[in-house]
Every structure is written in C-alpha cells, then in structure tokens.
Amino acid sequence: SQQGEEDPQALSIQEGENATMNCSYKTSINNLQWYRQNSGRGLVHLILIRSNEREKHSGRLRVTLDTSKKSSSLLITASRAADTASYFCAINFGNEKLTFGTGTRLTIIP
Amino acid sequence: DTAVSQTPKYLVTQMGNDKSIKCEQNLGHDTMYWYKQDSKKFLKIMFSYNNKELIINETVPNRFSPKSPDKAHLNLHINSLELGDSAVYFCASSRGGGVRSNEQFFGPGTRLTVL
Numbered sequence: 001s002q003q004g005e006e007d008p009q010a011l012s013i014q015e016g017e018n019a020t021m022n023c024s025y026k027t028s029i030n031n032l033q034w035y036r037q038n039s040g041r042g043l044v045h046l047i048l049i050r051s052n053e054r055e056k057h058s059g060r061l062r063v064t065l066d067t068s069k070k071s072s073s074l075l076i077t078a079s080r081a082a083d084t085a086s087y088f089c090a091i092n093f094g095n096e097k098l099t100f101g102t103g104t105r106l107t108i109i110p
Numbered sequence: 111d112t113a114v115s116q117t118p119k120y121l122v123t124q125m126g127n128d129k130s131i132k133c134e135q136n137l138g139h140d141t142m143y144w145y146k147q148d149s150k151k152f153l154k155i156m157f158s159y160n161n162k163e164l165i166i167n168e169t170v171p172n173r174f175s176p177k178s179p180d181k182a183h184l185n186l187h188i189n190s191l192e193l194g195d196s197a198v199y200f201c202a203s204s205r206g207g208g209v210r211s212n213e214q215f216f217g218p219g220t221r222l223t224v225l
Contacts, residue, residue: 033213042114042200042216043153086151090214096165097143098214100153 004032004089004101012107019076021104023089026070030094034063034074037086037103046074046087076106084108113137114217116201122223123191130187131220133201141165142184143202143214144176153200159184188222196224 004023013019023032031050035043047063049056049072055064062075076083086105090098114135123129135142143166144156158166159178173189184201201217 035216037151040219042218043202043214045213045215048213088153096158096160097155099155103151105151 003099004091006087006089006101006104008104009102010105010107012109013079015079015081015108015110017079019079019083019106019108020073021087021106022071022073023091023101024069024071025091027093028067030092032065032072032092033090033098034061034072035088035090035100037088039085043088079108081108081110114201114203114215116199116217116220118220119218120221120223122225124225125191125193127191128187128189129191129222130185131199131201131222132183132185133217134183135201135203135215135217136182137203137205137215139203139205139215140181141204141206142178142181143204144184144186145200145202147198147200147219149197157184157186191222191224193224196222198222 004025006023029051033048034046037043047058049063049065060077065072084107086103088103089101117132141160143158145153147153156170157176161181162178175187178184198219198221200219202214204212204214
C-alpha cells in the first residue's frame with residue numbers, strides 16, 4: 001500500500017508545549033502535504049513540501065522531509081488550544097492524486 | 111464567499127434509495143475531487159475531474175456516479191444506497207492537476223447516514 005503511516009495516532013500535550021507528529025511512506029514521492037481537520041469540518045491545507053526540499057516553515061509550523069528515511073515530520077511550536085484537531089499527511093506519488101495518511105489526533109490541554 | 115461548498119450538510123435516508131450530493135467551487139480551479147471519510151477518519155479518493163474530464167476513478171461501486179456539468183461543479187449521485195455507504199463525503203478542488211498535485215481546498219463535508 002502507498003498510504004502514509006502516521007504516528008502517533010493520538011497525542012495530548014499541555015498548552016504551550018511543542019507537538020511533533022510523523023509520517024512515513026514506502027515509495028518515492030513527488031510532494032508531501034500536511035492538512036488539519038477540526039472536528040466536524042473539512043480539511044485545511046497547511047504546508048506542501050516537495051521531494052527536493054528538506055524543510056519548510058509557516059508561522060508556528062515546521063515541516064521536515066527526509067527522503068532517505070522516507071519520512072516527514074510536522075512540528076507545532078508553542079501549542080494553543082485552537083490547535084486541537086486531527087492532522088493528516090497526504091502524499092503525491094507522481095500521479096494525479098493525493099493519498100492520505102491515517103491521521104494524528106492532537107489534543108491541547110489548556 | 112465560501113470557496114468550496116457542498117449540499118446538503120446532512121443526509122439521512124433509507125437503504126435502497128437514490129440520493130445526490132452537490133459541490134460547487136468559486137476558486138476558478140480546474141480539478142475537483144470526491145473523497146469518502148469513514149468512521150475511523152480514513153480519507154480515500156473516489157473520483158477526480160479535470161476540466162469536466164474524469165481523470166481518477168478509484169475502485170468504487172458503479173452505484174456511485176459523478177457528474178461535472180462545468181468545471182465549477184462536481185456532483186455525486188448514489189443509487190441503491192447501502193448501510194456501508196454511511197460516511198462523510200468531502201468535495202475538494204485544486205489548481206491544475208496531473209503529476210504536479212497542488213494543495214487541495216476542501217468543502218465542509220456531507221454526512222450521509224443510511225438506515
């Protein structure tokens with residue numbers, strides 16, 4: 001299966017702490033994207049990182065990509081209660097579609 | 111001002127019925143998608159259209175039929191609904207398409223419950 005595997009499945013941290021979640025895959029990719037889904041809502045795009053990039057930043061978000069290890073991580077710094085959501089990696093393997101991972105459910109404890 | 115909109119938001123129906131979900135995007139995107147999200151939050155692509163042409167058709171029962179009257183609309187019709195069709199269905203759109211898969215913009219979802 002080309003699906004991305006995310007870990008951990010669930011993560012609870014105190015507000016203000018950093019949250020890290022990981023995505024691993026098995027074959028070469030074109031790009032990898034991270035999305036957030038709040039409960040009962042649609043997915044919102046966070047960051048896209050291409051296979052020739054190693055790190056990207058957007059506000060409190062930092063994404064890294066290690067193509068040798070076939071893995072990516074999403075770091076959220078100085079977490080806030082509003083960051084509580086499910087986070088998905090989505091991978092483009094060079095065809096027309098995105099394949100979504102299994103998701104990490106993040107809970108920020110105020 | 112909603113970028114990607116879907117109707118209805120909730121759909122409760124009996125087994126065997128036929129129903130449709132509508133999607134519209136006002137972003138000027140060329141490509142639209144339908145996804146199914148199951149109870150475990152697993153999101154799976156069903157169909158994709160690029161400029162009204164079907165480009166992705168995953169292994170989906172032929173009871174599901176997408177229709178794209180123009181590039182701003184992609185509707186999903188489901189015949190003979192089954193219990194296993196209960197899920198949240200998301201529409202999405204993106205600029206361009208093909209191997210340069212870009213960020214996708216998602217609608218709010220339609221929660222389908224089949225009784």
